[in-house]
Amino acid sequence: DRDWLGIGYHFFIRKNGSIYRGRPEHFVGGHLLSEENNNTLGICLEGCYTDYVNEKGQVLTEKVVPQAQLDALVWLCLYCKSNWPANTINGHRDYDSAKKEGKDCPGKYFPWDKFWQMMNREENKKLIQTFVGFHNPQGVWNAIEKYHPYPDAWYQQWADSYKKALN
Known part of the structure; x- marks a missing residue:
């Protein structure tokens, strides 16, 4: 056309x-x-x-x-x-x-809300991985998502602590 x-x-x-x-x-x-x-x-x-x-x-x-x-x-x-x-x-x-x-x-x-939640989760994981340097981060993510009642809040809190350390 x-x-x-x-x-x-x-x-x-x-x-x-x-x-x-x-x-x-x-x-x-x-x-x-x-x-x-x-x-x-x-x-x-x-x-x-x-x-x-x-x-x-x-x-x-x-x-x-x-x-x-x-x-x-x-x-x-x-x-x-x-x-x-x-x-x-x-x-x-x-x-x-x-x-x-x-x-x-x-x-x-x-599902914009779900999309943004997924984006935030993955960005937080990447930031945490950068600072902590896990050899097998997937094992940590699997444990958190299986056992923690609020995994997104956990990722956010951990990532925020690294962001504060950078400032």
């Missing part, structure tokens, strides 16, 4: 968690309009997590983002943040051009 080569996104994540590369990261994306693409990386999720009407007039909906897809998105966002200076993570719906087109991607059923 728009004479593009390939897709407008830099990454595409299938429902099964498979991640595909689209445009090279150093190319400007085509996921937004004009200047809004500058200094952004576009990630597209398979599925439409909102109510929509198909060409037959049927109202369809996907209300659940598969866990494998959400896990892959968190991993990819952390990967991107570790390789490029990212100060924000936004949905397509947060940009003016998408708002004007009436887009609400990734959709009103996307």
Whole structure:
């Protein structure tokens, strides 16, 4: 439609968690309009997590983002943040051009609270790992998540103590 080569996104994540590369990261994306693409990386999720009407007039909906897809998105966002200076993570719906087109991607059923909780947990684990230097951090994470009643609070408290030590 728009004479593009390939897709407008830099990454595409299938429902099964498979991640595909689209445009090279150093190319400007085509996921937004004009200047809004500058200094952004576009990630597209398979599925439409909102109510929509198909060409037959049927109202369809996907209300659940598969866990494998959400896990892959968190991993990819952390990967991107570790390789490029990212100060924000936004949905397509947060940009003016998408708002004007009436887009609400990734959709009103996307679990933003769960996504941010997962991002925070993984960022805290990475910070703790950096300072403590566990040889097998997964064993520690498994024990905490199995036996601690509030593992996210534990990760946050431990990570905060290292952040304070840095200041």
